[in-house]
Structure formats: C-alpha cells, structure tokens
Amino acid sequence: QLQLQESGSGLVKPSQTLSLTCAVSGGSITSSGSSWSWIRQPSGKGLEWIGYIYYSGNTNYNSSLKSRVTISIDRSKNQFSLRLRSATATDTAVYFCARGDYSNYPRPYYYMDVWGKGTTVTVSS
Amino acid sequence: NFMLTQPHSVSESPGKTVTISCTRSSGSIASNYVQWYQQRPGSAPTTVIYEDNQRPSGVPDRFSASIDSSSNSASLTISGLKTEDEADYYCQSYDTNNRHVVFGGGTKLTVL
Numbered sequence: 420q421l422q423l424q425e426s427g428s429g430l431v432k433p434s435q436t437l438s439l440t441c442a443v444s445g446g447s448i449t450s451s452g453s454s455w456s457w458i459r460q461p462s463g464k465g466l467e468w469i470g471y472i473y474y475s476g477n478t479n480y481n482s483s484l485k486s487r488v489t490i491s492i493d494r495s496k497n498q499f500s501l502r503l504r505s506a507t508a509t510d511t512a513v514y515f516c517a518r519g520d521y522s523n524y525p526r527p528y529y530y531m532d533v534w535g536k537g538t539t540v541t542v543s544s
Numbered sequence: 545n546f547m548l549t550q551p552h553s554v555s556e557s558p559g560k561t562v563t564i565s566c567t568r569s570s571g572s573i574a575s576n577y578v579q580w581y582q583q584r585p586g587s588a589p590t591t592v593i594y595e596d597n598q599r600p601s602g603v604p605d606r607f608s609a610s611i612d613s614s615s616n617s618a619s620l621t622i623s624g625l626k627t628e629d630e631a632d633y634y635c636q637s638y639d640t641n642n643r644h645v646v647f648g649g650g651t652k653l654t655v656l
Contacts, residue, residue, distance in 0.1 A: 456645070466581075466589065466634055468645035479643045515588055521638075528577035528595065529638040529645055534588040 421445040423516050423535035431510075431542045437503040441516030441535055448497045449474045454519035455499045456531055457490060459512040467512075471519050471529070472499060506542045513537040546570045548635050548648035555654040560625050564651045566635030567617040576638045578618040580609055583632045583650075592633075593620060622653075630655045 427439035441455070448455065457469040470480035472490045480488045489502045503510060517531035547569040556562040566578065578596050581589035591600050593609040596618065606626075611618045618637075622629055635648040 465650040466583075466636075466647045468647060471645070481644065482642070520594075526575065526577055527638055527640045528579075529643075530577070530579040530591070530594055530636060531581075531589075531645075532591055532594070532600075534590070537588050 421518060421533050423518065423533060425514060425516050425535045425538040427514075427538060427540070429539055429541060431506050431540060432544050433507055433542055435506055437501070437506045437510060437540055437542070439501045439514055439516075439538065439540070440498050441500070442496070442498045443518075444497070448492060448499060449494050454521055454529070455490075455492070456517045456519045457501045458515045458517060458531065459510075460515070460537075461509075461512045469501065469503075469514075508542050511540065511542045513539050545639060545642065545644075546646065548637060548646055550633075550635060550648040550651045552649070553652040553654065555656055556625055558625050558627060558655055561621060561623040562625060562653065564620045564622075564633055564635075564653070565617050566619070566648050567615065568637070572613065573611050573616045573618060573637075574613050576640060578609070578611060579636045580607075580618075580620045581634045581636065582629075583634065585631075589634065625655050627655050629653060 422444045424442045431437045453474040456471040472478045487504045492499045515537045516535045518533040520532045521529040549567045580593035582592045583589040597609045606623045609620045634650045
C-alpha cells in the first residue's frame with residue numbers, strides 16, 4: 420500500500436532554509452489526479468496546513484507562509500519536497516507529508532488520506 | 545476565509561457516548577465536505593471520517609458524524625467509548641474561494 424516517509428535536516432539555524440523531502444512508495448507520485456501536501460504541528464499545538472502540489476506541478480500555499488514556501492515534485496525519485504526560507508523559532512514543529520484526495524463534485528473537498536509518520540525540525544542556533 | 549472552531553477538550557467515561565462539535569465561522573457548512581482525524585500522542589493523524597459521514601475501512605462503526613446546517617456545524621460522535629479512543633480529534637474542510645485546507649483547532653478527548 421502507499422507509504423510516505425519524511426526526511427531532512429532536524430536542526431536548522433535561524434534565517435536559513437528548512438528543507439524536507441517526502442519519499443513516496445507503493446504508488447506513483449505523478450499518477451493522474453494525485454496531490455501531495457505538507458502539514459506541520461508545533462509541540463502541544465494543532466495542525467497547520469502548509470500547502471499542496473498537484474501531479475501537474477500546480478501549487479497552493481497557506482497565505483501566512485506563501486512568501487517563504489516552495490513545494491516541488493521530483494518525478495525521477497518519486498518524491499516531493501518542502502522548502503521554507505528565512506526560518507525562525509516559530510517554524511519549529513513536527514512536519515508531516517500526506518497524500519491529498521480532492522474533487523469538486525458533488526461538493527468541493529480536499530483531505531489527506533495517507534500520512535507520513537512526521538519528522539521533527541528545530542530552528543535554533 | 546473561514547475558521548473551524550472546536551471545544552478545547554471533552555471527557556467522558558468508558559462505555560458512554562461523546563460528541564465533538566466543529567462550527568464553521570462563515571459560509572455554509574454544507575458547502576464543502578468535512579473530515580475528522582484522530583491523533584494519538586506521538587503519532588500521525590489518521591482519518592476516522594471523510595466526506596461528512598463516511599468511515600474508512602477499519603474504522604469501527606462506533607464512530608459516526610453529521611453536519612447541521614441550522615447550527616452551521618459538524619459533529620463527531622463516538623459511542624461505546626474505549627480507553628483507546630483517548631486522543632486529539634481534528635475537523636477539517638476546504639475553502640473553495642482560495643482552495644485552502646482548513647483545520648479546526650483540535651479537541652482533546654479524555655476517557656476516564
């Protein structure tokens with residue numbers, strides 16, 4: 420079955436770029452209709468949606484992070500990535516990748532049906 | 545843009561029934577499907593309800609959900625509570641206008 424695994428630097432210095440990768444196994448990242456998301460969760464707090472990318476490469480980002488975020492797909496490696504520039508301590512969180520299921524019919528929806536286990540990122544000098 | 549508001553915490557005894565609400569701040573709750581996720585400590589969220597009231601395979605029928613247009617809210621009901629149901633529960637929907645994913649703040653369920 421589909422599995423997702425996050426990886427990347429667990430410690431990032433303030434002002435540097437946080438970079439994470441999500442490896443997808445058990446399915447193709449470019450299958451028609453597929454979408455891939457990043458979500459984060461500061462310790463003891465709720466879930467915050469960061470953004471998603473469609474198999475076509477189109478993206479959509481949380482307005483509060485849009486100026487600093489890039490999500491991209493690497494078709495050759497069957498993985499997708501998150502880059503968050505100018506990191507600060509408030510970006511310290513567990514970061515999850517997930518597959519998105521979406522449709523506009525009969526009513527629009529987007530939800531995450533398969534999640535990675537999450538990876539902890541700390542922003543500190 | 546809209547927000548989803550959940551109670552911070554609820555508690556109930558084993559064997560009882562509990563309901564968690566999720567109120568949409570603007571726009572109709574029926575405009576977009578609502579999902580519910582369960583998150584146990586140290587684990588990733590898992591879907592317990594999708595498309596307002598559908599249960600993924602493997603989720604027991606003790607979990608049910610509905611939407612109520614009169615209160616503009618969604619509700620997750622767990623009957624026959626078990627200690628293993630103790631977790632955080634998040635509602636989630638989709639903002640058609642900006643195509644953003646929206647999460648509720650989460651509700652901590654204590655089964656005592």
